[in-house]
Amino acid sequence: xxxxxxxxxxxxxxxxxxxxxxxxxxxxxxxxxxxxxxxxxxxxxxxxxxxxxxxxxxxxxxxxxxxxxxxxxxxxxxxxxxxxxxxxxxxxxxxxxxxxxxxxxxxxxxxxxxxxxxxxxxxxxxxxxxxxxxxxxxxxxxxxxxxxxxxxxxxxxxxxxxxxxxxxxxxxxxxxxxxxxxxxxxxxxxxxxxxxxxxxxxxxxxxxxxxxxxxxxxxxxxxxxxxxxxxxxxxxxxxxxxxxxxxxxxxxxxxxxxxxxxxxxxxxxxxxxxxxxxxxxxxxxxxxxxxxxxxxxxx
Ligand SMILES: O=P(O)(O)OC[C@H]1O[C@H](O[C@H]2O[C@H](CO)[C@@H](O)[C@H](O)[C@H]2O)[C@H](O)[C@@H](O)[C@@H]1O
Numbered sequence: 001x002x003x004x005x006x007x008x009x010x011x012x013x014x015x016x017x018x019x020x021x022x023x024x025x026x027x028x029x030x031x032x033x034x035x036x037x038x039x040x041x042x043x044x045x046x047x048x049x050x051x052x053x054x055x056x057x058x059x060x061x062x063x064x065x066x067x068x069x070x071x072x073x074x075x076x077x078x079x080x081x082x083x084x085x086x087x088x089x090x091x092x093x094x095x096x097x098x099x100x101x102x103x104x105x106x107x108x109x110x111x112x113x114x115x116x117x118x119x120x121x122x123x124x125x126x127x128x129x130x131x132x133x134x135x136x137x138x139x140x141x142x143x144x145x146x147x148x149x150x151x152x153x154x155x156x157x158x159x160x161x162x163x164x165x166x167x168x169x170x171x172x173x174x175x176x177x178x179x180x181x182x183x184x185x186x187x188x189x190x191x192x193x194x195x196x197x198x199x200x201x202x203x204x205x206x207x208x209x210x211x212x213x214x215x216x217x218x219x220x221x222x223x224x225x226x227x228x229x230x231x232x233x234x235x236x237x238x239x240x241x242x243x244x245x246x247x248x249x250x251x252x253x254x255x256x257x258x259x260x261x262x263x264x265x266x267x268x269x270x271x272x273x274x275x276x277x278x279x280x281x282x283x284x285x286x287x288x289x290x291x292x293x294x295x296x297x298x299x
Pocket of ligand 1: 088114176249
């Protein structure tokens with residue numbers, strides 16, 4: 001199966017190849033259909049005419065997990081709930097909460113949320129009964145009360161002051177105060193993206209610069225969703241099972257890699273891209289339908 005290794009780091013199975021000329025995500029316009037690139041020698045440089053080929057990575061739908069062998073790790077925003085214009089705008093329905101609890105029972109407790117949000121925020125959304133990792137892996141809490149959280153770095157206070165001033169000065173930019181991070185959202189002000197990212201980068205010393213959907217964040221360094229999944233997988237009731245992780249954002253790539261390393265796999269939610277995931281679902285509606293199907297045999 002052909003692979004595109006031109007971007008380094010990630011490697012993806014190329015399942016479907018587009019013959020349409022499209023915008024290349026990495027190197028500007030691509031004008032050479034991949035099928036031509038393959039005919040001329042492959043998907044790595046040199047490409048015909050020097051142009052990156054147009055490729056579409058399409059991953060297959062995940063098979064149904066086995067409740068006796070697998071553990072489910074679920075991202076929140078963009079995976080379980082559709083993205084909203086504002087962080088506080090997402091809606092967590094009672095049907096979703098009920099579904100997650102029934103799945104937890106089906107998997108004998110082996111279901112956890114893995115989010116960039118703080119655990120305290122997920123609790124406020126009514127999800128407090130579930131095991132979860134928050135703050136991009138900087139904190140986790142299991143159903144039996146085991147928990148861990150890294151301390152808040154002092155550097156976040158300076159970042160917060162600068163981010164609040166920036167958000168006040170730029171129409172549509174939102175500041176999100178997080179216990180273990182500080183974030184700027186520019187979904188409502190896309191023109192402010194470059195300046196917001198530059199500002200966050202200037203405050204990233206000693207912190208981790210975390211990109212996300214229409215947002216930039218500085219946060220606790222040294223951890224990520226992969227380390228959180230590994231920490232939970234080392235403990236009861238997860239140890240000894242195969243982790244499946246569903247996520248949509250760049251922060252989820254570490255989780256996909258960890259799931260694969262620990263004997264499971266990642267499921268990318270959303271449009272195709274180069275990813276550590278090996279399966280895909282189109283959006284949160286598809287995720288919730290897939291999850292609901294798992295409960296059907298138990299009805
Ligand atoms: O890891 P996740 O659970 O996916 O959390 C990632 C970030 O989600 C939130 O921001 C994103 O969702 C917002 C609401 O839909 C949206 O307005 C924003 O553009 C997205 O980036 C949350 O606010 C962040 O703290 C999380 O890190």
